[in-house]
Amino acid sequence: EIVLTQSPATLSLSPGERATLSCRASQNVSRFLGWYQQKPGQAPRLLIYDASNRAAGIPGRFSGSGSATDFTLTISTLEPDDSAVYYCQHRGNWPLTFGGGTKVEIK
Amino acid sequence: QVRLQESGPGLVRPSETLSLTCTVSGYSISSFSFWGWIRQPPGKGLEWLGSIIHSGNAYYNPSLKGRGTMSVDSSKNQFSLRLKSLTAADTAVYYCAREGYFFDLWGQGTLVTVSS
Numbered sequence: 016e017i018v019l020t021q022s023p024a025t026l027s028l029s030p031g032e033r034a035t036l037s038c039r040a041s042q043n044v045s046r047f048l049g050w051y052q053q054k055p056g057q058a059p060r061l062l063i064y065d066a067s068n069r070a071a072g073i074p075g076r077f078s079g080s081g082s083a084t085d086f087t088l089t090i091s092t093l094e095p096d097d098s099a100v101y102y103c104q105h106r107g108n109w110p111l112t113f114g115g116g117t118k119v120e121i122k
Numbered sequence: 123q124v125r126l127q128e129s130g131p132g133l134v135r136p137s138e139t140l141s142l143t144c145t146v147s148g149y150s151i152s153s154f155s156f157w158g159w160i161r162q163p164p165g166k167g168l169e170w171l172g173s174i175i176h177s178g179n180a181y182y183n184p185s186l187k188g189r190g191t192m193s194v195d196s197s198k199n200q201f202s203l204r205l206k207s208l209t210a211a212d213t214a215v216y217y218c219a220r221e222g223y224f225f226d227l228w229g230q231g232t233l234v235t236v237s238s
Contacts, residue, residue: 016184049224051168058217058228059168065223102168106223110183111158111170 017042019103019114027120034090036117038103043083047106050079050088053116054099062101063088095121124148126229128218133235139206140236144218144229151199152176156221159192159203161214162231169214173221174201208236 018041028034038048046066051059061070063079066086076091090097098121103114130142144157151157158173172182174192182190191204205212213236219225 047223051225058219058231059225060228061224061226064226070224070226104168104170104224109181110185111173113168113170115167 016110017044017105017107017112019105019112021101021103021114021117023117024115025118025120027122028093029122030093030095032093034088034093034097034119036088036090036101036119038081038086038088038114040084040086040105040107042107044105044107046082048079048081048086049104049106050077051102051104052097052099053102059102090119093119093121097121124220124227126218126220126227128216128229128232130216130232130234132233133237134208135238136209136236138208139204140208140212140234142203142205142216142218142232142234144201144203146199146201146220149220151194151201152196154220154222157194157201158219158221158225160217160219160225161212162217163211163214171203171205171216210236212236 020039022037050063053059067079078089100116100118102116125147127145156173159171174180180192194201215231217231218229220227
């Protein structure tokens with residue numbers, strides 16, 4: 016099973032700042048890595064697929080990068096609405112797994 | 123507009139079997155390859171439970187230890203999850219989702235509590 020480790024656990028930033036979230040895989044997943052945003056009481060929403068492709072309707076301030084075992088989700092200019100927990104997920108092989116999440120707090 | 127809606131009991135007793143159904147509207151379940159179940163215990167992260175192809179072939183998380191069974195009913199545009207021998211550790215919000223390369227559409231989730 017591929018273990019995904021996300022860091023930091025919590026990120027507290029002000030509006031307008033840049034957020035950098037990390038996801039590290041225990042094995043090479045090529046570029047088969049996605050990112051989700053989850054707000055309280057809501058289902059997750061797909062942001063990024065295959066490491067760097069924005070899903071439909073996702074604002075340009077969200078971007079993804081990386082390959083193999085190290086991946087990054089960047090929110091270029093934080094908005095208050097970006098307060099959420101962000102999860103990474105691989106589709107490299109079965110079983111699919113998610114990272115533990117990074118909580119982004121907006122000051 | 124494509125929608126997924128989970129349905130099932132909110133409360134199940136320990137050792138019993140949970141049956142959940144996901145009804146898909148606005149999209150034919152046979153038109154997309156995979157459909158999945160994911161759960162989230164209260165205050166915790168996401169766990170993939172399994173995925174099923176529209177033809178009926180399914181893949182399960184080994185963490186279920188053989189307790190899970192998924193099925194598809196194309197005539198009703200639904201897919202289902204049965205999870206047996208429930209314990210308190212199975213208490214969670216259960217989501218169904220459409221799985222292309224990733225889970226791009228989700229249901230709102232349904233809370234299942236395992237308690238006597």
